[in-house]
Amino acid sequence: MTTAPKQLHLAAHFPGVNNTTVWADPRSRSQIDFSSFEHLARTAERGLFDFFFLAEGLRLREHNGLIHDLDVAGHPEPLTVLAALAAVTDRLGLAATVNATFNEPYELARRLATLDHLSAGRAGWNVVASSDAFTGENFRRGGCLNRAGLPQALGSARTGGNPLTRAAESVATARGLWDSWTPDGTPRRFAHRGAHFRVEGEFTVPRPPQGHPVVIQAGDSPEGREFAASAADIIFARHGTLEAGRTFYADVKARLAKYGREPDELKIMPGVGFVLGDSDAEAQEKASEIRRQQISPQNAMLALEQVWGQDLSSYDPDGPLPESDPVPDAALVQGRVRTGDPLAVAARWRALSREKGLSIRQTVIEATGRRSFVGSPRTVAAEMAEYVATEAADGFVLVPHLTPGGLDDFVDEVVPLLQERGVFRTAYTGSTLRSHLGLAKPVWKG
Template sequence: MTDRPLKQVHLAAHFPGVNNTTVWSDPASGSHIEFDSFRHLAQTAERGKFDFFFLAEGLRLRETKGRIHDLDVVGRPESITVLNALAAVTERIGLAATVNATFNEPYELARRFASLDHLSGGRAAWNVVTSSDAFTGENFRRGGYLDRADRYTRAAESVQLAREFWDAGEEPVRHRGPQFEVEGRLSLPRPPQGHPVVIQAGDSAEGREFAAATADVVFSRHSDFAAGRAFHADVKGRLAGYGRKPDELKIMPAATFVLGDTDADAAERAAEVRRAQVSPQTAIAFLEQVWGVDLADHDPDGPLPVVDPDPDSALVQGRVRIPDPVGTAERWRALAAEKGLSSRELVIEVTGRQSFIGSPATVAERIDHFVQQDAADGFILVPHLTPGGLDEFVDRVVPLLQERGVFRADYTGPTLRDHLGLPLPERR
């Protein structure tokens, strides 16, 4: 045990964007395009005093065998457009947009996020993502020009140059680097936050180093306790090399949840949610993502495919291919044999788990435990229903975190940096 003060839990709300998180068959499932859905979820998160509202984004609809899998979310309005509108109907919650550094110029990124920061009174955040995917690049004049090894080089210089524009305001910027040569002016004053908050989600060695050097928040995929502690220690341990302190970077894994009046009730509801998330069609689409072969005639209620995966397949476009598909298939076959699982049951087992399942008291205790034990600094919550899926969490779990003294009763400052406990950057 240590005598350090209790860490404060950070919470954000993710509007589901891709994959099979959303339970479309539920009567409460609403539109992912109508503005009222975004408004409801953002205002619910603000009522719960969350740090920020988060939008993912894809630049091209993902395909399997040239077709769109319509049980995934496949399209919606552009993120910064949505957030600019939300700035008018919210007051304090941060507004975070995912925007690709590969297919956007640093000047336009700096200008768009500075505009959002001014319009919202200092609540803007940029989730920096990269792409070396030629399939996505076909929507742009560059195509798939960027080698995978260069994607973080471009992203790092994009952030650096955006920050130069933010620091300069209306003063001239002269930048010479390996990716960009720019002379120009931002045409806006310096943003209220100095620099809008930078979020990063890469998990490779390059991604972790990029986060340590550049990011304010890491959107981590490590919601398992042991994996979360290892990731937290690894990334925080890299900060000193860049002259940064551990509390200057917040690590917030994505997390799902299912609540019930009792733990048993929640477990029963979670099983229903998992089965609804992984329809027979979704199970086949996921297997094709691993196997790389056409499985249209495969029985989802039968055993796993007997054929070996094709590691060089281009059957699936726009999705990140699961590493080591042959080894993954072998591990899945062993798991299916051990537990007697069909193909669909196997996919449910490996993809459909909720991070937090239980009564409100159980979920509040587990979230607090993760944060106090340095497995995370907080969580970006992804509800399985839009737009009302966060309501129950805000009404039943947030008050218990507040009673524990680990979550704010109200906002203490106007900006997202205030919510996250991040200092205003010095003007360089």
């Protein structure tokens, strides 16, 4: 008996304010004009993707006390953009990052339920939590939450608690609000009293078509993995190799049982780049040029200063790495997520630089960036299928390097090969995001 190949899930990420987009390419267009969002979303729907994904930016990033002028492109509010895209797409899921630290669960639940109704069941929420006092300065509450659960203050305002516990309570509260309307359309009073929120009253929006909009969690820490296992439908992961993907996949899936969940109830979808060429060699050459464009000398120095935590403007990006150690608590670069211990990162970069004789810029190019599939369309299709078949991922969130046309070649050249392999749909069989993902509608908890 022949077993059908495991199906692969695909999503399209519209690049936010970052150095992913190659702005020097004449094909790069606005990140603000609605036509750009519409182009990428329509392309994703033409390719039968599961969903379209928008990130959230709550403050412009700064470098040495000044707004970072290499990536100031603007960042519209994502749920508003998705509501507009609901009118120009029919089946494509519509997901956005919305910060649980700086938004209240009642309003989040209301906005997401509205999007789910407007789109006939295609809404998704990427839940993130922030411990960033820099971003918190943009909010009237004026505080932030740190990872250790200790209160931090901005001015006289104080808020305490771990950001992930607040996010988990925010999700649970939103789900309770969505379930406060019966399936036949009867509202009921709702009351929640927890460590972070007290919500009491009546919800204004009937239960969403999906029951609950799809919940996505982005994070690789042990706490993030546990949160995803307990509460998420998708985990937006980041790992660089096939083996690392298998290790991550096995770890996260093994956590589900303690919450009474089956492995298929959580989809693991790492964010990846891709570069296509007529041959593997041509694609590799293109990929090298794209990385040089993404990591300009200025961006290389920004990445270096983010790790070292000090002004390194006297260094040559084509010269060697600093001999001094990083200053872990410095705030030279504001608004960028720091990943890993700076001392450990610096040690890895130095080892890589010594081993391969790399300059600062060359080291940053090689040491940073997401996993990318590089090769001919047939090579890329085969590698993606292998990741899914060998349980390194359930699918991928594609991050193109061109806005908004960067997905066109993938849809035209790789999707047909995935379909030929029998690992990707040839037509939408359902109308909701949950149906695309193979996720059941949550049972109403009256």
